[in-house]
Amino acid sequence: MIATEHSDLSKLCVHTITTKPWNIEEAARNFSGAGVKGITVWRDALEGKDIRKTGQMLRDHGLSVVSLCRGGFFPHRDQIKRTDAIADNKKAIEEAWQLGTTMLVLVCGADPSQPLEESRKQIRDGIAAILPEAEAAGVKLTIEPLHPMYADTRSAINTLAQANDMAEALDSPWVGIAVDVYHLWWDPHLEQEIKRCGTNGNLSAFHICDWKSPTTDLLLDRGLMGEGCIPVRKIRSWVENAGFNGFNEVEIFSNAYWREEQSGFLKKIIHAYQNHS
Amino acid sequence: MIATEHSDLSKLCVHTITTKPWNIEEAARNFSGAGVKGITVWRDALEGKDIRKTGQMLRDHGLSVVSLCRGGFFPHRDQIKRTDAIADNKKAIEEAWQLGTTMLVLVCGADPSQPLEESRKQIRDGIAAILPEAEAAGVKLTIEPLHPMYADTRSAINTLAQANDMAEALDSPWVGIAVDVYHLWWDPHLEQEIKRCGTNGNLSAFHICDWKSPTTDLLLDRGLMGEGCIPVRKIRSWVENAGFNGFNEVEIFSNAYWREEQSGFLKKIIHAYQNHS
Numbered sequence: 001m002i003a004t005e006h007s008d009l010s011k012l013c014v015h016t017i018t019t020k021p022w023n024i025e026e027a028a029r030n031f032s033g034a035g036v037k038g039i040t041v042w043r044d045a046l047e048g049k050d051i052r053k054t055g056q057m058l059r060d061h062g063l064s065v066v067s068l069c070r071g072g073f074f075p076h077r078d079q080i081k082r083t084d085a086i087a088d089n090k091k092a093i094e095e096a097w098q099l100g101t102t103m104l105v106l107v108c109g110a111d112p113s114q115p116l117e118e119s120r121k122q123i124r125d126g127i128a129a130i131l132p133e134a135e136a137a138g139v140k141l142t143i144e145p146l147h148p149m150y151a152d153t154r155s156a157i158n159t160l161a162q163a164n165d166m167a168e169a170l171d172s173p174w175v176g177i178a179v180d181v182y183h184l185w186w187d188p189h190l191e192q193e194i195k196r197c198g199t200n201g202n203l204s205a206f207h208i209c210d211w212k213s214p215t216t217d218l219l220l221d222r223g224l225m226g227e228g229c230i231p232v233r234k235i236r237s238w239v240e241n242a243g244f245n246g247f248n249e250v251e252i253f254s255n256a257y258w259r260e261e262q263s264g265f266l267k268k269i270i271h272a273y274q275n276h277s
Numbered sequence: 278m279i280a281t282e283h284s285d286l287s288k289l290c291v292h293t294i295t296t297k298p299w300n301i302e303e304a305a306r307n308f309s310g311a312g313v314k315g316i317t318v319w320r321d322a323l324e325g326k327d328i329r330k331t332g333q334m335l336r337d338h339g340l341s342v343v344s345l346c347r348g349g350f351f352p353h354r355d356q357i358k359r360t361d362a363i364a365d366n367k368k369a370i371e372e373a374w375q376l377g378t379t380m381l382v383l384v385c386g387a388d389p390s391q392p393l394e395e396s397r398k399q400i401r402d403g404i405a406a407i408l409p410e411a412e413a414a415g416v417k418l419t420i421e422p423l424h425p426m427y428a429d430t431r432s433a434i435n436t437l438a439q440a441n442d443m444a445e446a447l448d449s450p451w452v453g454i455a456v457d458v459y460h461l462w463w464d465p466h467l468e469q470e471i472k473r474c475g476t477n478g479n480l481s482a483f484h485i486c487d488w489k490s491p492t493t494d495l496l497l498d499r500g501l502m503g504e505g506c507i508p509v510r511k512i513r514s515w516v517e518n519a520g521f522n523g524f525n526e527v528e529i530f531s532n533a534y535w536r537e538e539q540s541g542f543l544k545k546i547i548h549a550y551q552n553h554s
Contacts, residue, residue: 112506113506116463147425148463149424149425149495151462151463152488152492152505152506153490158463158465159465162465185428186393186425186428186435187425188393188397188435188439211429213389213430214430214495215426215495216495218492218493218495228389228429229390229429231392
């Protein structure tokens with residue numbers, strides 16, 4: 001089954017980082033006004049805010065608070081930094097609870113001064129260490145496998161198979177996985193690993209954007225859906241066939257789009273969502 | 278078994294692109310003078326040259342001509358371009374034969390306007406189409422799996438498992454595989470796939486450099502061995518344990534190093550080779 005076009009915006013979520021020039025009040029007002037139904041909040045957008053009131057403000061605008069981004073960054077060669085990371089992740093769980101969302105996305109981290117295997121072990125230990133807090137807060141810890149070009153410092157979990165292995169090993173209802181097309185589109189095993197992820201009840205989030213050719217920056221040159229080579233709609237059909245019924249989250253880091261007037265950019269997002277995802 | 282330090286340079290090969298500011302005569306003279314024993318020639322270094330005489334010149338400097346870089350780029354949505362690519366690959370095989378090397382490295386290609394699966398099929402068809410010429414010339418077609426960040430335009434073969442699958446499917450003594458640490462270091466299955474590659478007689482080449490943190494350019498910011506996070510020596514031990522006994526080829530694309538005085542850079546390469554690979 002190939003996914004059909006989006007006739008409405010009922011499953012559209014936008015990340016605050018996507019429209020980074022807007023503060024969270026502007027994002028809420030503009031997302032809501034444009035018909036967007038979900039918002040994923042990046043922690044930087046909450047700095048200096050009363051988090052409970054901010055969550056209420058978002059809901060008052062009719063927005064579902066899909067998730068908080070991001071926890072993670074567990075691996076460090078230095079034990080003190082690992083302890084600090086666990087404390088910061090517990091804080092992030094608390095923030096997610098205050099915000100009123102049930103999902104915390106984990107960018108798991110990596111330390112280039114130690115082997116990937118060691119970073120992966122520290123990720124698993126780190127998640128296990130914060131599971132009691134996640135359960136108490138009703139917040140699902142959502143592992144996001146990152147593109148292999150981020151294996152040095154951002155994540156030692158670089159394929160959906162690895163994320164599936166880890167989620168299955170942790171074996172908790174408070175652990176899930178975020179499938180992001182930007183990170184995973186190239187993987188020849190993607191369809192089968194999405195099926196496995198859904199079958200095992202771990203498919204918690206779906207992030208969309210596109211890979212531009214050429215891509216001029218390793219981090220900040222993501223494209224709108226349809227601008228690049230990722231078969232977003234095909235991957236969405238795999239995710240939906242695997243039982244996923246949640247939001248399609250637009251997560252775009254782009255210096256070029258951040259320089260644009262953001263209301264016009266939001267219109268482009270909605271057009272791209274309806275026609276290319 | 279962990280690989281030991283390099284006490285000599287008998288297995289050191291340098292790619293002409295690594296010292297791009299030098300023409301091939303300068304590269305030959307300087308490599309030879311520094312004790313380098315092998316050279317891999319990029320086709321741009323042969324432009325306007327008599328290729329037979331150039332091969333003889335390299336051998337006169339005591340250099341083994343390890344391989345010619347590069348053929349490939351088979352996939353195109355346009356049939357005429359696919360036909361042109363096959364013609365160009367036959368020309369590259371002829372050039373390799375004239376140069377007196379027995380290996381042609383393939384950067385297999387990808388067309389972002391079609392699905393990866395289609396590009397992969399076209400790669401397989403392209404290699405099959407040129408196998409008779411490779412056999413007649415005694416030139417091994419060496420598939421180089423490329424990092425997933427190049428899946429849009431440079432190669433739809435992005436893991437060693439995929440390259441192994443393709444080489445085994447083609448099942449020819451004239452097909453091999455190049456293991457490049459830059460492209461493959463992040464892969465959790467790397468050790469087992471290197472073993473499989475060696476066991477099946479397909480491990481033809483080993484390329485080294487390093488992944489810098491941060492990496493500021495998707496193509497032209499590779500590091501010297503020891504400058505980054507790739508466990509080059511550990512991967513070399515896997516390659517040697519799998520039966521590989523050929524050259525260690527230093528392949529670095531770096532705007533920063535190309536701006537340096539190249540004799541000094543060559544000294545750094547040799548130091549890095551002896552101490553970090």
